[in-house]
Amino acid sequence: MEKAEEWITYGLDLIKEFGPKLVTAIIIYIIGMWVIKRVVRGTRTVMSKSKYDESLQKFLLNLFSWALKIFLVIIVISRLGVDVTTFAAVIAAAGLAVGLALQGSLSNFAGGVLLMIFKPYKIGDLIEAQGVLGVVKGIEIFTTKLVTPQNKLAIVPNGAMANGNIINYTAEGKMRVDTVIGVGYGEDIKKTKEVLLKVLTSNPKVLEDPAPSVNVMELADSSVNFAVRPFCKPEDYWDVYFNTYENCKLALDAAGIEIPYPHQVEIHKDA
Structure with missing residues (x-):
């Protein structure tokens, strides 16, 4: 009986100590996600009015959205009482290990950046690359999406696109x-x-x-x-x-x- 009372007391103490922090962290996360959606939407509107290239617009918005979400997660974790400095060190170590394991993904990310800089093609162009012929539907952080003449969706890694041969049939307009x-x-x-x-x-x-x-x-x-x-x-x-x-x-x-x-x-x- 005494042990049960001790556990109940211990549980109540935990709730008193961490309950407000957890509730606050959840509220911050919910409000933060709501704000991020509005910010991204507003940024998209501004970029559209400024006549940004559609391919660059989608790529930057995707990257911007992920950066805001990572920043929000750090804020939520710090609100729970976790030392952000220590957490950052752990993330850095884990990031190194994950980076080694995901070299292909990092290569695709770098390829996406190169594609945005040199712009060998844009959304709506008819291209042939990596053995695929199709119209560019989207250029994302890691992949490029093509719609083939058979109306099939082909997803090609950006790393391969940036390092391979690309034939752009639309670039010259004829x-x-x-x-x-x-x-x-x-x-x-x-x-x-x-x-x-x-x-x-x-x-x-x-x-x-x-x-x-x-x-x-x-x-x-x-x-x-x-x-x-x-x-x-x-x-x-x-x-x-x-x-x-x-x-x-x-x-x-x-x-x-x-x-x-x-x-x-x-x-x-x-x-």
């Missing part, structure tokens, strides 16, 4: 569409070029500058192959690509120009 059309050897080359070029110039999505081109590319085994190369905006690439093949076939048929294909010849033997 792309060349490479298609190959073959016609029979008996067809008139000049007439064929005129028909194919008319297909390109009649497409409103094909740019006038640089001008589209049609040239003999190869004398193949069974066809004369033409390099049919229109230019277009990056967002119109697939429309122009597919329309070029379809419209070239229709135009060649209308002009009576043969597109060669394998023929099967039946040999009849007399019984």
Whole structure:
């Protein structure tokens, strides 16, 4: 009975000593998170009005949010009575160990910073990197998100992006569409070029500058192959690509120009 009373007394003493600190720490945390959300939201509004680059804006806001949250956690811990100096030393030691274990993550963070500084691409650009082709959806602290032509989300580490080859199809504002059309050897080359070029110039999505081109590319085994190369905006690439093949076939048929294909010849033997 006496031991039970001692435990109850001990518990009450703990509540009296640490209860107010714990309640205060919880209140500080709740209010702090509320303030951080408002501050980040306000910062986003200011950056939007200042016409910050969207990629840089998201990256900085993400980094700013995490810095504020870490600062809040330190305040909460100090309010609980923990010596912040000692805590900082422990965190530093733990940080070293974690840093060694998470070298890849730190490399990705550094890669994200480099991407923000040199800006090889931005949100909305069509790029090819690390074997992935897609439109940049977001550049975060550790990763870059791409949406592929198949509407799949690809998440690529920033470390690999910063240290690898990047092809930016959007940067120049125009792309060349490479298609190959073959016609029979008996067809008139000049007439064929005129028909194919008319297909390109009649497409409103094909740019006038640089001008589209049609040239003999190869004398193949069974066809004369033409390099049919229109230019277009990056967002119109697939429309122009597919329309070029379809419209070239229709135009060649209308002009009576043969597109060669394998023929099967039946040999009849007399019984």
